[in-house]
Amino acid sequence: MNITQALIGEHVLILKGLEFLRIARNKIEQNQHPPKLFFQKAVPFFRNYADKYHHYKEEFLMFGFLAQKKEGQLDLEIGSLRHQHENGRQFLTRLERSINGYEMKNEIAITSLLENLASFISVLSRHIYREDNLFFPMVEHELSVDEKATLLKQFEIEEEKLNKNNPIENNLELLKEMEKLIDMDEE
Ligand SMILES: [Fe+2]
Ligand SMILES: [Fe+2]
16 A cells, blocks of 8 residues: 555545534534534544544655655645644634533534534545645655655554554544434434
């Protein structure tokens, strides 16, 4: 497996989570009220899996490696991807802050949750599209076979460490729970 294939595989799970968020957003737009617990599962899934696991590997391993190799030529592209990761973190933190008020049906909290939910979905969806279709193909083209092997090795070492603190099974479980909570609500 090559480096970008592994990251694209992770995108598939993140996109699944985004799909559940989209259902939740549509419901709120129709004045329905998905359970608080759904958001309490969604926040750690996106924080632990999408950010601390997936974005971490992109930023600290892949972007770092590329920036060094290309000596600044990719700064703009890498900078914009980093900026979108950071945006996502902020939307998620703000969304988390509105969960309790949302549960109490406070209109300001509901609006804040909806606003950050919509922004999060939109920015991250475009981000993943750009990585899958533009950035990753460029990475595969730019790196030599040896460089890819080095990077893949670093990914494996780092994944093992990350998995110890933040086991992948827990994140998959969160994703399943999100699905159940959003489906249950539809019945
Ligand atoms: Fe990314
Ligand atoms: Fe990504």
